[in-house]
Amino acid sequence: MADESLLSDDLLRQLVATGHVDILIGVPTLNNASTVVDLVRAAQSGLGKYFPRARALIFNADTGSDDGTPTLVRDATTDDTGTVSASKPLRTAHRISTPYHGMPGKGSAMRMIFAVADLLSADAVVALDPNVTSVTPEWIPALAGPVRDGHADLVAPRYPRAPSDAPLVTQLVRPLVRAAYGWTLYEPLMGEFGCSRAFATHCLEEPVWGTGVTADGVDLWMAAEALAHGFKPAQAALGPRLLDTPRKRPALPDVFQQVMDAVCACLELHDSYWLPRGQSEAVPCFGTLNGAVDVGPRPDVAGMAATFARDVKALHPVLERILSEPTLTGVTAAAATPSQLAYDDDLWAATVFEFLLAYHRAVMTREHVTQTLLPLYLGRTAAFLLEHASSGPATVDAALESLCLAFERAKPSAAALWKKA
Amino acid sequence: MSADDPLWYKDAVIYQLHVKTFFDSDGDGVGDFRGLTSRLDYLESLGVNTIWLLPTFPSPFRDDGYDIADYYSIHPMYGTLEDFKAFLAAAHERKLRVVTELVLNHTSDRHPWFQEARSSRDNPRRDWYVWSDTDDKYRGVRIIFLDTETSNWAWDPVSKQYYWHRFFSHQPDLNYDNPAVREEMWQVMKFWAELGVDGFRVDAVPYLVEREGTTCEGMPETHEVIKFLRAQLDRHFPGRMLLAEANQVPELVRPYFGDGDEFHMAFHFPLMTRMFMAIRLEDRGPLTDIIRRTPALPDNCQWAVFLRNHDELTLEMVTPEEREFMYDEYARDPVARLNLGIRRRLAPLLEGDRRRVELMNGLLMSLPGSPIVYYGDEIGMGDNVYLGDRNGVRTPMQWSGGWNGGFSSADPERLAFAVISNPVYGYQAVNVLAQERSSHTLLNWMRRLIRVRRSTKVFSRGSLTLLDAPNQRVIAYVRAFEKEQVLVVNNLSGTVQAVELDLSSLAGAIPVEMFGQSLFPRIGTQPYLLTLGPHAFYWFRLRRL
Numbered sequence: 001m002a003d004e005s006l007l008s009d010d011l012l013r014q015l016v017a018t019g020h021v022d023i024l025i026g027v028p029t030l031n032n033a034s035t036v037v038d039l040v041r042a043a044q045s046g047l048g049k050y051f052p053r054a055r056a057l058i059f060n061a062d063t064g065s066d067d068g069t070p071t072l073v074r075d076a077t078t079d080d081t082g083t084v085s086a087s088k089p090l091r092t093a094h095r096i097s098t099p100y101h102g103m104p105g106k107g108s109a110m111r112m113i114f115a116v117a118d119l120l121s122a123d124a125v126v127a128l129d130p131n132v133t134s135v136t137p138e139w140i141p142a143l144a145g146p147v148r149d150g151h152a153d154l155v156a157p158r159y160p161r162a163p164s165d166a167p168l169v170t171q172l173v174r175p176l177v178r179a180a181y182g183w184t185l186y187e188p189l190m191g192e193f194g195c196s197r198a199f200a201t202h203c204l205e206e207p208v209w210g211t212g213v214t215a216d217g218v219d220l221w222m223a224a225e226a227l228a229h230g231f232k233p234a235q236a237a238l239g240p241r242l243l244d245t246p247r248k249r250p251a252l253p254d255v256f257q258q259v260m261d262a263v264c265a266c267l268e269l270h271d272s273y274w275l276p277r278g279q280s281e282a283v284p285c286f287g288t289l290n291g292a293v294d295v296g297p298r299p300d301v302a303g304m305a306a307t308f309a310r311d312v313k314a315l316h317p318v319l320e321r322i323l324s325e326p327t328l329t330g331v332t333a334a335a336a337t338p339s340q341l342a343y344d345d346d347l348w349a350a351t352v353f354e355f356l357l358a359y360h361r362a363v364m365t366r367e368h369v370t371q372t373l374l375p376l377y378l379g380r381t382a383a384f385l386l387e388h389a390s391s392g393p394a395t396v397d398a399a400l401e402s403l404c405l406a407f408e409r410a411k412p413s414a415a416a417l418w419k420k421a
Numbered sequence: 422m423s424a425d426d427p428l429w430y431k432d433a434v435i436y437q438l439h440v441k442t443f444f445d446s447d448g449d450g451v452g453d454f455r456g457l458t459s460r461l462d463y464l465e466s467l468g469v470n471t472i473w474l475l476p477t478f479p480s481p482f483r484d485d486g487y488d489i490a491d492y493y494s495i496h497p498m499y500g501t502l503e504d505f506k507a508f509l510a511a512a513h514e515r516k517l518r519v520v521t522e523l524v525l526n527h528t529s530d531r532h533p534w535f536q537e538a539r540s541s542r543d544n545p546r547r548d549w550y551v552w553s554d555t556d557d558k559y560r561g562v563r564i565i566f567l568d569t570e571t572s573n574w575a576w577d578p579v580s581k582q583y584y585w586h587r588f589f590s591h592q593p594d595l596n597y598d599n600p601a602v603r604e605e606m607w608q609v610m611k612f613w614a615e616l617g618v619d620g621f622r623v624d625a626v627p628y629l630v631e632r633e634g635t636t637c638e639g640m641p642e643t644h645e646v647i648k649f650l651r652a653q654l655d656r657h658f659p660g661r662m663l664l665a666e667a668n669q670v671p672e673l674v675r676p677y678f679g680d681g682d683e684f685h686m687a688f689h690f691p692l693m694t695r696m697f698m699a700i701r702l703e704d705r706g707p708l709t710d711i712i713r714r715t716p717a718l719p720d721n722c723q724w725a726v727f728l729r730n731h732d733e734l735t736l737e738m739v740t741p742e743e744r745e746f747m748y749d750e751y752a753r754d755p756v757a758r759l760n761l762g763i764r765r766r767l768a769p770l771l772e773g774d775r776r777r778v779e780l781m782n783g784l785l786m787s788l789p790g791s792p793i794v795y796y797g798d799e800i801g802m803g804d805n806v807y808l809g810d811r812n813g814v815r816t817p818m819q820w821s822g823g824w825n826g827g828f829s830s831a832d833p834e835r836l837a838f839a840v841i842s843n844p845v846y847g848y849q850a851v852n853v854l855a856q857e858r859s860s861h862t863l864l865n866w867m868r869r870l871i872r873v874r875r876s877t878k879v880f881s882r883g884s885l886t887l888l889d890a891p892n893q894r895v896i897a898y899v900r901a902f903e904k905e906q907v908l909v910v911n912n913l914s915g916t917v918q919a920v921e922l923d924l925s926s927l928a929g930a931i932p933v934e935m936f937g938q939s940l941f942p943r944i945g946t947q948p949y950l951l952t953l954g955p956h957a958f959y960w961f962r963l964r965r966l
Binding site for chain 1: 698702703704705706707742743746890891892893894914916918919920921
């Protein structure tokens with residue numbers, strides 16, 4: 001049941017006027033004036049084109065924009081003439097933009113979106129990231145369709161990724177979540193997703209809101225929560241995920257810290273599920289993934305390798321407290337030859353799991369643990385990019401699959417140690 | 422309704438019926454004027470004040486009487502001209518006006534005019550119809566009866582030329598470029614007006630005149646024909662009414678009113694379609710859209726509004742997506758589809774849901790225009806889509822649970838159309854006699870509805886102001902005429918709804934619900950909260966005391 005304190009009287013009045021909806025599209029915003037109009041238009045167009053008969057609401061939960069984002073969303077509100085044109089939905093396309101006055105962050109906004117979905121008995125919920133500039137109308141049926149058709153409770157995205165794109169996902173989160181939770185989910189950090197009302201209601205009832213789990217890691221938590229509680233997962237092939245100007249992105253150490261905190265928090269929250277879980281199962285993917293578009297900034301591979309070499313040496317006493325001897329030896333050896341950098345899959349998998357155990361055991365402050373992993377992550381990523389500098393997409397995909405399998409191989413011993421901790 | 426009010430049609434509540442299937446007085450299996458006359462008390466008790474008759478002229482009945490073979494007579498199976506006069510007198514005695522059909526556009530190919538015209542190219546009547554050596558003329562003009570016709574031209578093997586027909590090929594179009602045809606049709610109108618007919622429902626109006634390179638619909642010359650007939654009617658029979666059938670969007674129908682010098686009334690086809698769409702979508706958008714698009718009319722004109730009639734529920738004026746939706750929702754069985762429409766009656770369309778039937782009638786009676794009730798819909802009669810063409814919605818009136826539903830004493834095999842006899846809508850379950858026995862039946866509810874509608878002129882003559890209710894499942898409007906105001910609130914949804922209406926412009930008024938005379942709290946400046954049950958509607962007379 002939704003926490004009624006989330007909903008102002010004015011919002012409730014608007015929800016009463018909206019009534020039950022078939023599809024709710026949630027857009028959590030914070031200063032997205034430059035992108036939100038196109039996003040709303042894409043969503044509206046997707047509804048009109050693919051769900052012309054559906055009762056739909058585009059719901060914007062804004063966590064304190066001062067650039068006019070809510071007004072821009074509201075100005076896009078359609079009127080009764082929305083039924084005239086063939087390209088528009090048959091039913092009124094509802095639009096609500098409301099401020100959220102609680103703890104800022106995407107987690108709070110998602111909580112509000114789920115509360116609205118619960119109150120309006122939405123059959124399907126789609127969440128869109130307003131920082132993304134490449135959302136097309138086709139993303140709406142891709143994310144909502146499998147839910148409406150009863151094929152899934154959670155539809156995670158799949159994007160065509162260039163080799164250097166989102167290494168935090170491809171090198172760390174994807175293989176780790178796959179090995180731990182036993183599902184081949186390609187994008188556990190779901191920027192966009194679709195879900196059922198049952199899942200939204202389930203999330204609302206979990207005692208995680210307002211805690212660190214959802215404050216910075218709500219995307220991963222939702223994916224992990226679905227897997228851990230038996231909700232049917234699926235994936236939808238979307239187009240490339242292009243972000244708004246990178247100036248908005250936080251620095252890598254901050255992002256890395258947030259992601260690692262979220263990963264570790266989820267693993268601790270769900271250890272009764274993932275510890276006994278065996279080999280991974282495939283998560284069905286709807287749609288066809290098109291070719292990757294490499295538009296991101298070129299990574300400074302040499303700089304990453306240099307940082308790796310320097311920090312491994314500097315952090316050796318700390319690494320001794322975290323890593324086993326064979327792993328430390330491997331890492332040290334890799335760091336010793338940055339010009340011919342190699343950091344193989346099994347070594348990387350062992351590194352990650354041993355760091356997780358250190359985090360779990362709290363052998364030092366958790367922040368210290370995760371920040372110590374960062375240079376190793378840079379080393380592994382640099383090694384991968386060097387190895388595949390001239391590889392084709394199929395080779396890169398095979399290499400990433402191989403990495404996931406290495407994580408799966410490493411999991412049982414890590415799980416055994418986790419239980420003892 | 423004042424007997425001498427020239428604007429009587431504005432206050433009309435019209436009952437449309439087919440003499441053939443209303444009541445058979447002589448047991449030959451076909452309804453007739455004597456039978457209809459014997460049932461006028463029923464119509465009077467229903468509360469309607471105008472009767473519209475489907476064609477009763479001599480006809481080969483290849484289009485259920487719209488293929489006329491003689492404009493100056495009554496088909497013998499319906500009785501005699503004397504029977505008709507007696508019916509007319511009896512109706513007028515009960516203050517019931519009578520509107521008859523006037524099929525201007527075409528005749529039957531059996532009509533003597535056409536038989537003469539085709540007999541030789543030199544015949545004086547030859548130019549009464551539209552002929553061509555080729556079927557190339559007027560290329561691109563749409564075919565209306567898509568399910569049966571492939572061309573608007575038909576070959577006449579007798580005179581070896583093509584003749585023009587916008588409807589069935591056995592219905593050749595008259596040539597209104599010929600002044601003799603106009604004059605003759607005026608003589609037809611005059612004949613019936615002299616007998617006392619109060620108005621004419623003019624069939625297929627847009628198609629009277631053809632011009633190359635056009636859609637051949639609504640030509641300026643067509644309007645000249647109408648103006649001529651209207652002027653003649655006004656001059657010789659003031660107070661008689663012309664009602665246009667122009668199956669088009671309201672913007673395109675508007676010209677048929679002219680400056681108040683063409684038709685007095687015209688059907689509002691898209692309003693009907695959009696009522697069905699809105700109630701199934703549970704969204705007022707389709708309705709508010711068409712209401713806003715409906716142009717204002719000259720003061721002496723009025724829309725004719727309806728839910729169902731003797732034809733299919735037209736889907737010509739909707740988008741392909743909307744048509745698909747309507748087919749999916751109302752005609753999943755393809756046999757219910759005909760041309761670009763759905764051949765079903767009101768009750769089956771609404772799955773026999775009494776609440777929806779009531780809401781639809783509530784909308785019909787409260788929106789601008791003179792409402793038309795199609796015979797049998799006041800008791801929730803069903804249909805028989807297997808009868809072919811549109812005959813399935815023209816089955817005998819179900820008067821009782823007895824022999825042939827009380828319609829005729831003939832053997833059932835002899836009836837013009839079989840009586841509906843299935844367990845849901847059959848005459849044993851749905852009939853007038855049974856519904857007379859309880860005050861809660863649809864029939865008696867309809868009587869109350871019509872009585873309330875006619876208790877004020879606000880519905881028949883008043884303005885309409887849409888209210889911007891925040892809840893899209895609710896459509897609310899204010900009807901106002903002179904000093905009277907009525908607030909109408911309709912829940913299009915099948916679930917309970919709450920709505921807060923901004924009625925600050927009506928602050929101080931006390932709403933009095935018109936069916937139960939219940940008082941509601943005085944309207945203030947704050948939003949006025951109403952809750953409505955599934956498909957419920959309220960009519961509030963606003964009193965300032």
